[in-house]
Amino acid sequence: MAETDWSDLKAPDLGALEALxxxxxxxxxxxxRRLCQGVVIRVEDFPDDETLAEMGCESEFDLLGLFRGTGLAQGGGAASLATGQFPNMVWLYRRPLLDYWAEHDETLGHLVTHVLVHEIGHHFGLSDDDMMRIEEAAG
Incomplete structure (x- = not known):
């Protein structure tokens, strides 16, 4: 197996993480995916201060992702946008994701998939077991 030359590689920027x-x-x-119609996926470097306080985080690195909105189980979804509420959103936080990735033995793609499925799972009100099966189906 050829060794990767890391000398010229940089950490993925917001656009690269969004592509992942x-x-x-x-x-x-x-x-x-069909049930996710209207869910917006956003990538930011860090959660904002209000989110950190609301989630009880001690550090800006404590939160990898977040679902904000009204889940399907609570009557949310694309149809509920007619009420004037914000769309359901999944936030992925680049710097905490990269920090976690650097400290664990998994690929960045796997980590992003895991956090994305977990946060979208909140939209559906899914159990951890349900989310694990969806992750496995995604490869």
Whole structure:
């Protein structure tokens, strides 16, 4: 196995992490993706101060992702946008993701898929077991 030359590689920027998230989403089962209609996926470097306080985080590195909105189980979804509420959103936080990735033995693609499925799972009200099966189906 050839060794990777890391000397010229840089950490993925926001655009690269967004592309990873889009690719991870595209690999999810069709039925799962159809139910995500209207869910917006955003990538930011860190959560904002309000989010950190609301989630009880001690550090800006404590949160890898977040679902904000009204889940399907609570009547959320694309149809609920007519009420004037914000769309359901999944936030992925680049710097905490990269920090976690650097400390664990998994690929960045796997980590992004895991966090994305977990946060979208909140939209559906899924159990951890349900989310694990969806991750496995996504490869």
């Amino acid at each position: 998230a889009e690719a991870a989403f595209a690999r999810l089962p069709d039925a799962f």
